[in-house]
Amino acid sequence: MSTSAKDIGRLFSPLQIGSIVDCVEPLSAGSEAGWALELLAERPELEVVPIERDGAVLGVVSRHVLEGIVESAWKRFWQKDLDAYVVPARRSVEATDYVDRIVAVDLADVEKDDPGWYIVNHRRAYLGIVNLRTMLEHLNHLRSLDLRRAGEMQKHLLSKKPDEDPRFRICFYNRMAHEIGGDFYRSTQIGEDRWLVACFDVAGKNISGALATSALGAIFACFKLFAYAGEAQLTTGLLNALVHEVNPGDVFVAAALFYLDMKAMTVEIHNCGFSPVLAFIPQENRKIACKMARPNLPPLGIEDRMVNDAPQLIPITPGLRLTAYSDGLTDMTDPFGERYGEERTIEYLRTLHKSSQADIPGLVGTEVDKWIGESHLADDITLVDLRFL
Incomplete structure (x- = not known):
């Protein structure tokens, strides 16, 4: 009784109506309801059948209307031509x-219970039918595929192994609130015995945030490909200029930038609107001092x-630990709406x-899961832990 447009050569892109059309052959307006139901039996999922008269498709007749005619002897006897029961196509x-x-x-004009049927033509000839509900489901499917692919690309960017040195160790933790997000992190060498370890939090989530993080990934790829070796202030200025140039005015990026100079044995911290950076500094008698940047x-x-x-400078000594976290950690809420908060965050990071x-x-x-319980993250969480040996 019918075939799919995909089965006749995949003539259309997934974005076009032809890719989701039902190529259902129309019935003549003079057909009997019983015969129409027999044809519909081949397609139990089909809700309607198109009706034509004199070569013109008028609209559709629903399955339940046909069933009502067949079930009533009186209606079968007095059955009118099927075009009397047609629901006109939009x-x-x-x-x-x-x-x-x-x-x-068309979406704004469709009534709640109206699936909104359309007659689909191709090269001036009838091809099939489709309704608005199918279109919406198809768009949602395409969006899901796009988000999944974007998430895979973002995970690829974040999965790159950080550049390291025997004199220090870097650990990153990241958890997205959705398929894709606006947090990013990277470490890279930017000169002889100098390194940049960075965390970013884009003021934009989902697709807009992911686009901004892709731009950041491209910047760090260029640093590596072209053996960039700029000083700390120059590098932060360059990152700022690039973010300002490629993003709209309402998109900005909070960042915690750690510039490691292993010759001078210092860390220069540039906190660009990020959450407080914590420095755990070894003291005498095995005590640890916690300073906040x-x-x-x-x-x-x-x-x-x-x-x-x-600039905020910290001398590098064995046992020094630096950690930074995006505000998704402090802003996460439990099932009762209570924020994790800065004080609890700092105390937890001490225990680590x-x-x-x-x-x-x-x-x-585990701590995140324990706190949020059955609720969901509202924002991405990224944490960096930097330790000097």
Whole structure:
């Protein structure tokens, strides 16, 4: 009784109406309801059958209307031509028309219980039928596929092994609130005995955030490919200029940037609107001092130029530990709506000081699950743990 447009050569792209049309042969308006139901038996999932008169497709007749005629002897005796029961099509569309454009135009005018049927033509000839519900389901499917692919690409960017040195160890933890997100991290060498370890939190989630993180990934790829060796202030200024150049004005990026100089044995911290950076510094008698580096610079991309007049320097000593986290950690809520908060976050990160760095991703993941319970993350969480040997 019918075939799919995909079965006749896949003539159309997934974005076009022709890719989801049901190529159902129309019945003549003079056909009997019983015969129409017999044909529908071949397609139990089909809700309607198209009706034509004199070569023109008028609309569709629903299965339940046909069943009502057949079940009543009186209605069978007095059955009118099927075009008397036709639900007119909303309009005719071309198989090459794009699904999203039709939905955008017609969705607001469709009543709640009306599936909204369309006659689909191709090269001036009837091809089949499709309804608005099918279009919406198809668009949702395409969007899901796009998000899944974007998530795979983002995971590929984040899965690249960080550049390391025997004198220090780096551990990253990341958990997205959705398929794709706006957090990013990377470490790379930027000169002889100098390294950059960075965490980013884009002011934009899902697709917009993922696009911004892709741009950041491209920047770090260029650093590596072209053996970039800029100084700390120059590098932060360059990152700021690039973020400002490639993103709209309302998109900015919070960042925690650690510039390691293993010759001078210092870490220069540029906190660009990020959550507080914690430094756990070994003291005498095996005590640990905790210092906090709050933002000393605006987020990247807000200003066209970035000037750091007061860099935060920390001497590198064996046992020094630096950690930074995105605000998704402090902002996560339990099932009753209580925030995890900064105080609880800092105290928890203190407890990780004695834990093996290899155990940190699992420990943090367990803590997140324990806190949120059955609720969901509202924001991405990224954490970096940097330890000097």
